[in-house]
Amino acid sequence: MEPRHEHHHDAGVTGDLETLVARVPIFSGLDHEQISEIASRVKPTMVPRNEQLYGAGEINPYLRIIHTGTVKVYRITESGHEQVIRVLGAGDFLGEKALISPSASDHFAVTLTESEICSLNHDDIREYLLRYPSVAFTMLETLSARLESTEDQVSAIAGEDAGSRIAAYLVGLADESHRNSVALPITKKDVASFLGVTPETLSRKLALFEDKGWIHQQRHRRIDLLDIEALRLV
Amino acid sequence: MEPRHEHHHDAGVTGDLETLVARVPIFSGLDHEQISEIASRVKPTMVPRNEQLYGAGEINPYLRIIHTGTVKVYRITESGHEQVIRVLGAGDFLGEKALISPSASDHFAVTLTESEICSLNHDDIREYLLRYPSVAFTMLETLSARLESTEDQVSAIAGEDAGSRIAAYLVGLADESHRNSVALPITKKDVASFLGVTPETLSRKLALFEDKGWIHQQRHRRIDLLDIEALRLV
DNA sequence: ACAGGTACTTGACCTGCGTCAAGGCGAACT
DNA sequence: AGTTCGCCTTGACGCAGGTCAAGTACCTGT
Numbered sequence: 001m002e003p004r005h006e007h008h009h010d011a012g013v014t015g016d017l018e019t020l021v022a023r024v025p026i027f028s029g030l031d032h033e034q035i036s037e038i039a040s041r042v043k044p045t046m047v048p049r050n051e052q053l054y055g056a057g058e059i060n061p062y063l064r065i066i067h068t069g070t071v072k073v074y075r076i077t078e079s080g081h082e083q084v085i086r087v088l089g090a091g092d093f094l095g096e097k098a099l100i101s102p103s104a105s106d107h108f109a110v111t112l113t114e115s116e117i118c119s120l121n122h123d124d125i126r127e128y129l130l131r132y133p134s135v136a137f138t139m140l141e142t143l144s145a146r147l148e149s150t151e152d153q154v155s156a157i158a159g160e161d162a163g164s165r166i167a168a169y170l171v172g173l174a175d176e177s178h179r180n181s182v183a184l185p186i187t188k189k190d191v192a193s194f195l196g197v198t199p200e201t202l203s204r205k206l207a208l209f210e211d212k213g214w215i216h217q218q219r220h221r222r223i224d225l226l227d228i229e230a231l232r233l234v
Numbered sequence: 235m236e237p238r239h240e241h242h243h244d245a246g247v248t249g250d251l252e253t254l255v256a257r258v259p260i261f262s263g264l265d266h267e268q269i270s271e272i273a274s275r276v277k278p279t280m281v282p283r284n285e286q287l288y289g290a291g292e293i294n295p296y297l298r299i300i301h302t303g304t305v306k307v308y309r310i311t312e313s314g315h316e317q318v319i320r321v322l323g324a325g326d327f328l329g330e331k332a333l334i335s336p337s338a339s340d341h342f343a344v345t346l347t348e349s350e351i352c353s354l355n356h357d358d359i360r361e362y363l364l365r366y367p368s369v370a371f372t373m374l375e376t377l378s379a380r381l382e383s384t385e386d387q388v389s390a391i392a393g394e395d396a397g398s399r400i401a402a403y404l405v406g407l408a409d410e411s412h413r414n415s416v417a418l419p420i421t422k423k424d425v426a427s428f429l430g431v432t433p434e435t436l437s438r439k440l441a442l443f444e445d446k447g448w449i450h451q452q453r454h455r456r457i458d459l460l461d462i463e464a465l466r467l468v
Numbered sequence: 469a470c471a472g473g474t475a476c477t478t479g480a481c482c483t484g485c486g487t488c489a490a491g492g493c494g495a496a497c498t
Numbered sequence: 499a500g501t502t503c504g505c506c507t508t509g510a511c512g513c514a515g516g517t518c519a520a521g522t523a524c525c526t527g528t
Contacts, residue, residue: 075385077393085385100371100378129371136370137334137363143377144334150384151309151319157391158430159311162485189505196392198486203507219494396515423475435515437477453524 017042020118024065025091026142029134038128043119053109053117054095059102062119065093069115070185074193075106084194086146087112087185096139099125112186157196165195166205167234170215174225184221251276254352258299259325260376263368272362277353287343287351288329293336296353299327303349304419308427309340318428320380321346321419330373333359346420391430399429400439401468404449408459418455 017039021027027038044067047053053071054060064071071088085107088094097105099122111117129136156165169191173182184191192202206223209215214231216224225231251273255261261272278301281287287305288294298305305322319341322328331339333356345351363370390399403425407416418425426436440457443449448465450458459465 075389077389079393079398081393083389083393085388096374097378097382100375105382129374130367133364133367133370136367136374140330140363140370140373140377141334143374143381144331147377147381147384148331148339150381150388153388154319154384154391154430155309155311155317157388158427159313159315159317164313187505193392196388199506200487200508201485204485207507421475432516433476434478434517438515441477 020067026135026138030132041124045117047111047115047117049111049114051111055108056106057104059098059104060095061122063093063095063099063125065118066090067116070112071109072112073107073109082193084190162197162201163205164234167231169195170225171228171231181224254301260369260372264366275358279351281345281349281351283345283348285345289342290340291338293332293338294329295356297327297329297333297359299352300324301350304346305343306346307341307343316427318424396431396435397439398468401465403429404459405462405465415458
C-alpha cells in the first residue's frame with residue numbers, strides 16, 4: 001500500500017491497522033483472517049479540519065470510514081442555499097453512493113474536526129461485498145437506518161413547527177449522550193440548516209426556551225437542558 | 235407452499251412463477267436455477283384495493299414485492315397528521331425495514347389499486363442475501379436510491395416554496411412517463427401530504443398554474459402540462 | 469340508481485417565520 | 499496582541515401559506 005493520499009499527510013494512527021479495521025462496524029462480523037486482508041488494503045489518513053472530502057460533480061472512487069472526528073455532509077439546493085444532510089462521527093462511512101451507482105452526486109462532505117479516516121477503493125469494497133455477505137448485510141442495516149432518520153427529518157420539517165423540531169433535536173442529543181448537558185456537533189448556522197429553519201429563528205427559539213427556564217446556553221455551543229420533560233411537550 | 239395468505243385470496247397469476255420472479259429487479263442478477271429455487275418459496279397473492287399490508291407497531295415477517303399495482307407508504311406523525319413517505323409500483327419492494335432490524339416501525343402500507351404481490355418470508359430472504367451477494371448488492375442500490383430521493387424531499391421541503399415543489403413534482407411525473415399529460419398516482423390530498431403542503435395550498439397553486447396557462451386539469455387526476463419550461467422555472 | 473361520505477375547491481383571515489438590517493462577540497491567522 | 503472575518507443575536511416588517519369554514523363534485527358501496 002503506497003502512501004498516496006491526495007495531499008493529506010500520512011496517518012499517525014493510534015494502534016495497529018487491524019485493530020482499527022476490527023472496530024469499524026461494517027467489518028464487525030468478520031474473523032481475524034478476513035480483517036487482516038482488509039487491513040492490508042486500507043489507507044488510513046489524518047485529515048485536517050475543514051478539508052473537503054468530495055464535492056458535487058466529482059466521482060470519488062473511495063469509500064471513507066471515519067475512525068475519529070466529525071464530518072458534515074451537505075448539498076447545495078437549486079435555489080443556492082446550503083442544506084445539511086447529516087453529520088457523521090466515529091464508525092460511520094460515506095461515499096457509498098458512488099460505490100453503488102457511479103453517477104455524480106450533488107453531495108459535499110467536509111471535515112469539521114481533524115479526523116482519522118480510512119479510504120477504501122471502490123473496486124476492493126465491491127469485492128468484499130460479494131465475498132463477505134455479512135459486510136453487505138451490515139451496510140444494508142446502516143442504509144436502512146439512515147433512510148429512516150431521513151424520513152424522520154421529512155415528517156418533522158413538513159409536520160412540526162420550528163420550536164418542536166428544535167426541542168426534539170436537543171432532546172435527541174441528550175438521549176444519545178445520556179447527559180442533560182449537550183454540545184452541538186456543528187455550528188448553529190448548520191443546525192438551523194439541518195432543521196430547516198433560518199439561523200435567526202433558531203436563535204430566537206433558543207432564547208425563548210432560555211426565558212422559560214428550560215435550557216441554559218453556555219459558551220462554545222454547550223447547552224444545559226434544565227427541563228427535558230417541558231422540551232418533549234413543545 | 236400452503237395457501238395461507240392472511241385473508242387474501244390466492245393468486246390468479248399471469249404467467250408462471252419463475253417468469254414473475256425473474257422480472258423482479260432484486261433477483262435480476264441470478265441464473266435460471268437460482269430463480270427456480272426462489273420461485274418455490276414465493277407466495278404470490280392478489281390483494282384487493284385499500285388493503286393494509288402492515289401497520290405501525292406490528293412486526294410483519296414478510297418482504298413484499300409488488301408485481302402489479304400501487305402501494306402507498308405513510309406514517310402518522312406525533313402531532314397526528316398523515317405523512318406520505320413514498321408510492322411504490324411494479325418491481326418495488328417494501329417491508330425491508332423489519333427484515334434488517336426487526337424493531338417495530340411506525341410505517342403503514344396500503345394498496346391503492348388491486349395489486350399482485352409476492353411475499354417472501356424474512357428467514358428465506360436472509361438466506362438469499364447471504365448466499366447470493368448480487369441480491370444484497372441490488373438491494374443496496376435500491377436503498378441508496380431511496381435515500382437519495384428522500385434527501386431530495388428534505389431539501390425541497392426545507393428550501394423551496396410550495397409552488398416550486400408542486401411544479402417540480404409535475405415535471406418529474408412527466409419526465410418519467412415521457413409524456414406531457416400525467417396522471418397523479420395518488421389523491422391530491424396525498425400528493426399534498428407528500429409535498430409537505432396542505433390540500434388547500436395544492437388546490438390553489440394548481441388553479442394558479444392553470445390561470446397562467448401552464449397546465450390544464452382534466453377529470454380523474456389527469457393533468458396536461460402545456461408549458462413545461464415555465465413550470466421548470468417556477 | 470341512490471345515498472352517503474370523502475375529496476376537492478374557494479374564500480377570508482391571521483400568524484409563524486423568513487427577510488433585511490445592524491450591532492456584538494469570538495475565533496483564527498499574522 | 500491586533501485585526502479581520504464569519505457566527506450569532508435582536509429588532510422591525512411583510513407575506514406565504516396554514517387554519518377554519520362552507521359549498522360542490524366525485525366516487526363507492528349497497
